[in-house]
Amino acid sequence: MTSIAHTLDHTTEPRAVGLVTSTLTITRRTALRYVRTPQLILMATLQMSLFFLIYRYMFGGSIHTGSIPYVDYLVPGFVATGVLFSGIGAAVATAEDVEHGFVDRLRSLPIPRSSVLAARAIADTAILALASAVTVAIAFAVGFRLHGSVLQGLAAFGLVVLFGFAFEWLFVTMGLFAGNAQAAQGMGMIVFPLAFVSSAYVVVSSMPGWLQVFARYQPLTPMVDSVRALTLGSQAKAELGHPSSYYIVRALVWAAAILVVSVPLAVARYRRG
Secondary structure (H helix, E strand, O other): OHHHHHHHHHHOOOOOOOHHHHHHHHHHHHHHHHHHOHHHHHHHHHHHHHHHHHHHHHHHHHOOOOOOOHHHHHHHHHHHHHHHHHHHHHHHHHHHHHHOOHHHHHHOOOOOHHHHHHHHHHHHHHHHHHHHHHHHHHHHHOOOOOOOOHHHHHHHHHHHHHHHHHHHHHHHHHHHHHOOHHHHHHHHHHHHHHHHOOOOOOOHHHOOHHHHHHHHHOOHHHHHHHHHHHHHHHHHHHHHOOOHHHHHHHHHHHHHHHHHHHHHHHHHHHHHO
């Protein structure tokens, strides 16, 4: 904390640090924290991969998804909803920075308020991307196959990272409001029903009618279906009912809505202290 504050203090003479410079400096500090504590990266990656293998082998045989092999149905949904598993870490880390006084030190520096929060979101999105990439590699090893082009597969992965960035801001906001790590972890669990009451693990039409309404119109379902549509390639419209563009547009609207709400709320909370 002392080194980054010294760097920013030195850079701010004689004028305030710009948004990009301060964001990159604080992002570097956050990244170094992960490098110096590799178990944080290991646990985030291992947890996501283990949960995937549990779903793949324990539940795959009893869940039917029509003509799509369950592993091909599961992987896009699991990777897309994995943003929630990673996001809780962002909420806890943000709350710890508040609790230990690091945020107070940065508030005293002439840097844009949003840079502190943006740095946290960027660094944790990078960890999410790494964990997702490892999970995808394991998925290919246990039977997952891409039915679309390589470009569509990369686009699907890019969407996951984008959704993760939006949700990271939501979890950063939770961490600021929580005030301590224990409360932040508890608040982060609130969003987990979104993962399970969605199209991530089972077909929505298999749910009770009243639950289908919630599952279809909550944010994770179009996000999952957009990723799934890209991995299914030419089969997407026949299997899901709409072309991939239908789901991608809705998913991007949800991601934008999450950012529009979370970013100003997080910045306002940060300014109030």
